[in-house]
Amino acid sequence: MKTVLSLVSGALLSVLVGCTSDSQTATQAAEAPAAAATQTPAAPRNATPQTILFFGNSITAGLGVEPDEAFPALIGQKLDSAGLAYTIVNAGLSGETTAGGRSRVGWVLRQPVAVFVLELGGNDGLRGLPLTDTRRNLQAIIDTVRRRSPEAQIVLAGMQIPPNLGPDYATQFKKLYAEIAQKNQVKLIPFLLEGVGGVAKFNQRDGIHPTPAGHRLVARNVWTVLQPMLRQPAAVAQ
Template sequence: MKQIVFFGDSLTQGYGLRDPETASFPALIQKTINENGGGFNVINAGLSGNTTFSALNRLKPILEMQTDIFVLELGANDLIRGHSASDVEANLQYIINQVKQHHPSAPILLLGIELPGWIPGAKAAGYRNIYNRLAAKNEIHLVPFLLEGVAGIPHLNMFDGIHPLAEGYEIIARNVWNTLKTILEATQNKPGN
């Protein structure tokens, strides 16, 4: 069976959910895949607190997994901790390079993070186009804003205003599925599949 690896932070892991194994957005995507005929197994390799720096420390074993599609979601914690935009972009590029080297035929889907309005303009400027730039440069797929329709909506988020509640993750799963389903269809229709 083909495998989709979701590599990210708490947003991928499903931080704070009662049952991340069924309510995180990768789990919800697995449910949707199963309802649409299956054929793909989802691996949730999200780890709460990961930055693009700390994620590099656990990348090697992830790259050793069977990977037919790689979904990359990182960067929110870097922003919160004040890491430079150039470092974040370089780290994401390194991860993309490693995935391409280890799994050259696996499509990559990059999940973008937008900045909250309270981030000062000077600090935010460098972050604005990281994901668009990386997607264009590497010719990979992009969901421009993972939290579209969820960020800033109190009843969809936990008390911290950062992590979604289960209802928020349902919206996120739909956001990702809209792009991922076309990748799945293309992967299934490749010669030899």
């Protein structure tokens, strides 16, 4: 089974969605240790970096499930089955907002990546944060990825929220993902939690975080968009 690296400690993963302030998130990011897991064999020096980095909140981190049950690990299993030699890095952080992600993305991108999957914004929506801020932060994260890892392909995971804060806010929140994806010409997962969100049997008791079965559906949603983008590692230059 493919090794999945995690960029956050178990303590950081204990924070529930919407329960961490932006300032706390920034502090956590500064203190986050380097991944301690053993990596799969490194690609040849002249090969294109074959790393897929999942950058998100507690959905990506797999809050409430075992690490190998979270959707990034399940994508790793699909890669193995397909014979695709990529290393998965799980940079999910529970409670993360787009502002927090913007503050820590540079730390995460210390090495180039082949694919960057951006899954943030859900906590912004649950808190009713201004959509102009969410849009600005997501754009800044994409800009940082392109500056730090110019060859990376970017996937934006769309999210939706309940209409608790009004139908107009929920509608505009949903639309901003497609608009950002189109503006930046990045791949879009229309709704990461398609078939999972609002379905009790696929969510934990909080109604927010997927169960292991829910994560399998999330992995399917991600794989549908991700798989056509992938390729075998580039040959070593002679």
